Amino acid sequence: MLEEQQMDWLHEIEVVLFDLDGTLYQDGKFYKRYLELLFHEGNYAASLDEILEEMECLLEGKHTSSIGNWYHPSTDTWTRETLGDQLHVTHYTWKGTEADVETNQSTNIPVIYAGDAWSLVSIFTVKYGIEEAQRQQAFQQVRKEMLQGASSFERHAGLYEAIGQLTDVRMKLLLTNSPENTGREFIAALGSSDLFTDIVYGAGKPTGLEHYMNELMKREGLRPEQILSIGDHAWNDLYPVRKLGGRTAWISAYPSSDPSPWDVRMTTLDELAALLKDIQQVKYSKI
Structure with missing residues (x-):
């Protein structure tokens, strides 16, 4: 449960990096x-x-x-x-x-x-x-x-509401390895195109994420610990960020043998929505 994890760093977060597949939606079929x-x-x-x-x-x-x-x-x-x-x-x-x-x-x-x-x-x-x-x-x-609705893929309204209400961070960025031709229509179908400061298609993770984060820190004057990356594919979404000193949140409905000590471990989109609400609440209370 989120409340059982050490979360005293949430107030530092200025940028949240999101993945697409398995992060903005979950589909078990x-x-x-x-x-x-x-x-x-x-x-x-x-x-x-x-x-x-x-x-x-x-x-x-x-x-x-x-x-x-x-x-x-x-x-x-x-x-x-x-x-x-x-x-x-x-x-x-x-x-x-x-x-x-x-x-x-x-x-x-x-x-x-x-x-x-x-x-x-x-x-x-x-x-x-x-x-x-x-x-x-x-x-x-x-x-x-x-x-076309031929799977268990569906929008999670509570998650998108939480992303939209996360207003006290500097940026909300979506990086996906999906090519733009399929990724754009998929994100549009989720109704989430307007939720992010920027969307990067064909991100080339994991290497592309490391390069992107380095450029982001340099351009925005950010420290690594001010960046939180959320994803279900640890090697693509989390390893590059942890390597640079950033925060990591792993979300997956499946068990994993990876021994890495992620800052947050979640299994459901409800938990992810709760994490984002916690960040907003902590940030807002600091104002």
Whole structure:
């Protein structure tokens, strides 16, 4: 619960960075249609039903892997980080058996952080050899169907009200990796286009977020701790900001193995709306 977390820094926040997918809305069904479009035909090592079952296990924390782990396409293995007296990295196969550490050193194919349901789908496409063009086509179709109401995607009026009422911060910025052609109509469908000081499409997170934050601090004369980043994909939305000393709020309906100490951890949009109201209340009381 938000009230149980250490929140004595809220009054410092001058800029709030928002993500789009999984942050301004939550949808627990889109990935089923996404995988359907990708695997409904073709000869793969696993059937669509098997992939859907495995996907659900990954999201629910019932798999040997989970949100917060790293997938290595070149070796079809995973790594998980755990914190103790020092950071410990475990290498293992899809079935959970220990993997040879040496086989995980290839850099021919970039590793993938399992940050959210979208990235898990990407992992399945890489694992089973689906081409990027086919994945992009399926992505565009899923987006289109979401806008047509074919999923559990919906506006959260309380959240958008809280964003609108957050008036005592200097800026509210939306950064999304979605390209402008799909991102703009998606944000318009949410009815949230006018809620933000600026919207950045194709943000190129995580690297793009780090560059953006550095430029923002330089231009606006901000300290890192005056910036709060909110997102569901920790590697894209939070790691770059924490690296620079900013505040971080992770929101996801799914369990994660990532051991990082985010400033706030939330599971629902109700909690996010409450956090924004808390910021506004604290800021207003300081006036």
